[in-house]
Amino acid sequence: MESVGRVEAAAEQMARDVGVGEDEIFRITMAVHEATINAILHGNAYDPEKHIHVLLEHTGDSLIFKISDQGNGLRQEALPDPLAPENLLRGTGRGIFLIRSLMDEVNFRELEPGTEITLIKHLNPAKPAA
Amino acid sequence: MSLKLSTRVVDGVSILDLSGRITLGEGSVQLRDTIRDLVSKGVKSILVNLGEVNYIDSSGIGELVSAFTSVKNQGGDLKLLNLNKKIYDLLQITKLYTVFDVKEDEATAIASFGK
Numbered sequence: 001m002e003s004v005g006r007v008e009a010a011a012e013q014m015a016r017d018v019g020v021g022e023d024e025i026f027r028i029t030m031a032v033h034e035a036t037i038n039a040i041l042h043g044n045a046y047d048p049e050k051h052i053h054v055l056l057e058h059t060g061d062s063l064i065f066k067i068s069d070q071g072n073g074l075r076q077e078a079l080p081d082p083l084a085p086e087n088l089l090r091g092t093g094r095g096i097f098l099i100r101s102l103m104d105e106v107n108f109r110e111l112e113p114g115t116e117i118t119l120i121k122h123l124n125p126a127k128p129a130a
Numbered sequence: 131m132s133l134k135l136s137t138r139v140v141d142g143v144s145i146l147d148l149s150g151r152i153t154l155g156e157g158s159v160q161l162r163d164t165i166r167d168l169v170s171k172g173v174k175s176i177l178v179n180l181g182e183v184n185y186i187d188s189s190g191i192g193e194l195v196s197a198f199t200s201v202k203n204q205g206g207d208l209k210l211l212n213l214n215k216k217i218y219d220l221l222q223i224t225k226l227y228t229v230f231d232v233k234e235d236e237a238t239a240i241a242s243f244g245k
Contacts, residue, residue: 001154001155026216030185030187033153033187034187034188037154037187037189041154082224083224083225088225088226088229089195089198089199089229090192090195091192091193091195091196091199092188092189092192093192094188094191094192094224095188097224098188098220098223098224101223
């Protein structure tokens with residue numbers, strides 16, 4: 001879990017360096033926190049022989065966070081909908097949903113082995129037409 | 131900052147005062163163990179004060195839900211007190227704001243538990 005703290009701190013620092021507001025910093029660090037925990041807990045199944053890889057990138061228009069594991073892959077279609085009435089009182093299953101809610105774009109890529117999740121926060125979202 | 135947790139009883143209501151982070155690992159386990167202990171002792175009215183909680187992740191949210199369910203299953207009630215904007219937003223996003231009875235002041239919260 002120390003790894004999670006380090007990744008979260010790095011994401012927060014990058015967001016602060018580009019001048020993102022506090023509310024967005026919270027959303028970014030929480031999404032990165034959830035994605036990193038998923039990689040360690042679900043992807044790598046806490047196997048100390050497996051690693052996660054983290055890439056933080058600032059493109060000018062966006063902040064991009066890529067977190068990958070060395071696990072058995074993710075079946076997105078098998079993820080329960082935490083908002084469904086039958087799942088609302090479950091104790092688990094909200095991580096990816098929260099990531100999608102907190103970031104502007106979320107993409108998955110199978111690495112075989114492993115999964116890479118890409119989290120994107122746009123720094124200058126397009127304004128709606130008048 | 132890890133989770134700090136203390137309990138007190140006011141008018142028959144067990145109040146859990148939480149401070150810090152409720153996340154996967156130590157924090158969520160502490161919360162789970164404390165609720166389990168209270169339920170095992172037959173406590174039916176639990177108020178979780180989140181006023182000093184500055185961070186909660188999906189595991190922490192899950193523990194609050196599990197605590198709510200376990201107390202309800204024993205014929206009791208668990209309510210939340212003093213949500214900050216971040217936690218309020220998270221409960222709204224996850225639709226859990228419709229599940230929990232959320233209160234903004236302690237006296238009102240205590241009075242709301244069935245006698």
